[in-house]
Amino acid sequence: MLELRGIIDAIWSFIVGLLAGLGIPQWAIELVGYALIAVVMFGVVAVIVLFLVWWERKVSAKMQDRLGPMRVGWHGIIQTIADAIKLLQKEDITPKAIDFPIHFWAPVVTFVAAFMVYVTVPFGKGLIVSDLSVGVLYIIAITTFTVIGLLMAGWGSNNKYSLLGGFRSAAQVVSYEVPLSLALLGVIMISQTLSLGTIVTQQDNLLKWYVWRQPLGFLIFWIAATAECNRTPFDLPEADSELVAGFVTEYSGMKFAMFFLAEFVNMFTASVVAVTLFFGGWMSPFGPDFGPSWMWFLGKTMFFVFVLMWFRWTYPRLRVDQLMGFAWKVLLPLAFLNILLTGLGIYLFDGLK
Amino acid sequence: MTEISLTNLTFYILSFCIIAGGIFTVSSRNLFHSAVFLVFTLFSVAGMFVMLNAYLLAAIQVLIYVGAVAMLMIFGVMLTTRLADVRLRHVNEQSWPALAICGFFLAFLVYGLWDTPFTVSGVPMPADTAHALGTLLMTKYVLPFEVVSLLLLAALVGAVVIAKKD
Numbered sequence: 001m002l003e004l005r006g007i008i009d010a011i012w013s014f015i016v017g018l019l020a021g022l023g024i025p026q027w028a029i030e031l032v033g034y035a036l037i038a039v040v041m042f043g044v045v046a047v048i049v050l051f052l053v054w055w056e057r058k059v060s061a062k063m064q065d066r067l068g069p070m071r072v073g074w075h076g077i078i079q080t081i082a083d084a085i086k087l088l089q090k091e092d093i094t095p096k097a098i099d100f101p102i103h104f105w106a107p108v109v110t111f112v113a114a115f116m117v118y119v120t121v122p123f124g125k126g127l128i129v130s131d132l133s134v135g136v137l138y139i140i141a142i143t144t145f146t147v148i149g150l151l152m153a154g155w156g157s158n159n160k161y162s163l164l165g166g167f168r169s170a171a172q173v174v175s176y177e178v179p180l181s182l183a184l185l186g187v188i189m190i191s192q193t194l195s196l197g198t199i200v201t202q203q204d205n206l207l208k209w210y211v212w213r214q215p216l217g218f219l220i221f222w223i224a225a226t227a228e229c230n231r232t233p234f235d236l237p238e239a240d241s242e243l244v245a246g247f248v249t250e251y252s253g254m255k256f257a258m259f260f261l262a263e264f265v266n267m268f269t270a271s272v273v274a275v276t277l278f279f280g281g282w283m284s285p286f287g288p289d290f291g292p293s294w295m296w297f298l299g300k301t302m303f304f305v306f307v308l309m310w311f312r313w314t315y316p317r318l319r320v321d322q323l324m325g326f327a328w329k330v331l332l333p334l335a336f337l338n339i340l341l342t343g344l345g346i347y348l349f350d351g352l353k
Numbered sequence: 354m355t356e357i358s359l360t361n362l363t364f365y366i367l368s369f370c371i372i373a374g375g376i377f378t379v380s381s382r383n384l385f386h387s388a389v390f391l392v393f394t395l396f397s398v399a400g401m402f403v404m405l406n407a408y409l410l411a412a413i414q415v416l417i418y419v420g421a422v423a424m425l426m427i428f429g430v431m432l433t434t435r436l437a438d439v440r441l442r443h444v445n446e447q448s449w450p451a452l453a454i455c456g457f458f459l460a461f462l463v464y465g466l467w468d469t470p471f472t473v474s475g476v477p478m479p480a481d482t483a484h485a486l487g488t489l490l491m492t493k494y495v496l497p498f499e500v501v502s503l504l505l506l507a508a509l510v511g512a513v514v515i516a517k518k519d
Contacts, residue, residue: 027359027362030359031359099383099385099386101386102385102386102389105389132408133408133409133481133482133483134408134409134411134412134483137409137412137413137416137483138408138412140412140416141412141413141415141416141419142415144415144416144419144420144423145415145419147419147420147423148389148392148419148422148423148426151423151426151427152389155385155426155430163430167427167430170423170424170426170427171427174420174423174424177420192484193481193484194483195481
């Protein structure tokens with residue numbers, strides 16, 4: 001009853017009827033459709049991210065026995081909107097010695113790459129823009145774009161701290177990409193597909209969640225994903241005690257906000273992938289059609305976002321050498337072991353797929 | 354013949370992006386700018402693969418080349434002294450012969466493409482190319498696949514041996 005797909009379809013057929021009535025050609029209607037989908041997706045994710053920024057401040061406040069934002073709206077819930085408006089109006093300071101085109105495009109690349117992931121994310125029953133047959137691979141591929149954005153920010157700023165931040169981020173993201181992809185391979189081996197929609201429909205109750213068959217895979221994925229998001233304990237690219245603000249040092253106003261929002265989008269992405277691949281996505285744990293699917297999806301994802309915040313306000317930061325050693329000497333062999341075990345499991349209990 | 358459709362429009366935009374990106378990649382005087390344009394070009398090629406319904410190829414293209422170019426940027430910045438301010442010459446005295454040879458090959462390729470009758474296979478597109486490709490790699494083409502893996506492993510070991518000097 002509360003499924004959104006029907007409502008969206010009804011609205012879309014109404015718009016198509018309206019446009020066709022005006023005598024607009026088919027290809028233009030198609031174009032309008034794509035643009036609408038893009039805008040709606042952007043809007044949904046942007047609202048979620050605005051909420052997450054507020055939530056992070058609240059969680060951190062609770063953990064430090066403070067109140068956090070309280071003034072604007074109920075418990076400060078529209079504080080982020082006020083902050084965003086403030087950042088929009090702020091003067092955009094661009095230093096003199098920057099590499100201007102690189103400096104200018106870096107936040108754009110980071111921001112767009114962060115949002116492009118949502119093309120193939122199943123938000124609920126039928127709520128997926130395009131269920132690509134290579135969905136998992138697509139998400140892994142697009143998230144690597146963040147590295148280019150951060151490297152551009154680091155180089156373009158023409159500042160030692162920024163450059164070091166960008167380089168740290170590149171080394172970190174490229175290194176953790178390897179165990180992350182290999183950890184997801186376990187799920188792909190069992191599910192026999194790369195499409196996120198199919199992976200979700202395969203996990204239609206609590207016992208079929210892939211996390212039970214891939215506990216090690218999930219653990220590796222989750223650690224690597226935390227590192228990919230540049231979140232504490234892996235937030236070396238913007239370690240403020242060492243690098244001022246890392247790659248964002250020379251950014252101000254809305255450009256800074258774009259990096260900031262992209263970080264939260266990436267955090268949400270990591271949780272989305274965890275939920276979709278390991279915890280049944282929009283499927284309810286009590287069999288299909290138990291409550292609205294998009295609410296299950298949001299609930300589960302928000303829990304994992306909370307776990308990321310919990311990490312951030314609990315753990316201290318790693319050292320650079322510990323970071324690299326951990327990825328290559330601990331996570332990578334474990335990921336290979338996980339693939340071996342999964343293969344053995346499929347061989348012994350062929351009924352798994 | 355060329356009626357307006359989104360597919361045609363996308364094809365022309367992507368082609369423009371690929372060609373312009375390629376030209377800027379080789380003609381830019383700043384190594385970092387070149388690398389950024391290279392990412393742009395390779396991403397447009399991935400877009401072209403998507404247009405041809407080769408989703409797997411597109412995803413792999415982005416996945417591999419973006420990481421590779423990130424490494425290229427790092428090496429460019431770390432190994433090149435005064436990357437941004439030095440004005441290197443881009444051409445030497447052999448530029449005209451090089452242009453002539455390239456032009457000859459271009460004419461050759463265009464001639465070849467013009468004459469080739471492109472046959473369209475009647476078999477419909479498989480919906481899930483990844484699955485079919487994986488099956489083929491693990492059964493019919495398992496030997497070439499293993500040979501390539503071995504080659505990459507050898508390269509990896511070689512790199513470690515060269516880099517480790519103590």
